Amino acid sequence: MNHPDARELLHIARQTLLQELLPALPADKRYLTLMVANAMAIAGREYQDANSADGLEHEHLQALLDDRQxxxxxxxxxxxxxxxxxxxxxxxxxxxxxxxLQQTTLAQLAISNPKALP
Incomplete structure (x- = not known):
């Protein structure tokens, strides 16, 4: 039996928060709830893409410094x-x-705030 991984669980929890709980909350709690939902989305992208972004940065820095070790x-x-x-x-x-630096920044931005990408 396949169980959802951490990214899938975060996605399910975020969707539940936004679709089921947010509409039932008082207006003064909406902003905080949206901040939590945004943090969950970032965590999901981090789980999925952080290794790739770090690997890209690592490759660039090793090449710049001419030291693969x-x-x-x-x-x-x-x-x-x-x-x-x-x-x-x-x-x-x-x-x-x-x-x-540009490539590294774009890879990190894709995780933290993909809407800001050009």
């Missing part, structure tokens, strides 16, 4: 240090950094 955390720290040192201040390096 770095963990994601170490790559983030290494990137911050490289930026402080001015490694990406000009030319092609700057373009590579901006492209990687």
């Amino acid at each position: 770095l963990s994601l955390g170490d790559a983030r720290q290494g990137l911050a240090a490289a930026i402080r040192e001015g490694r990406f201040d000009g030319g092609d390096e700057r373009s590579r950094l901006l492209e990687a």
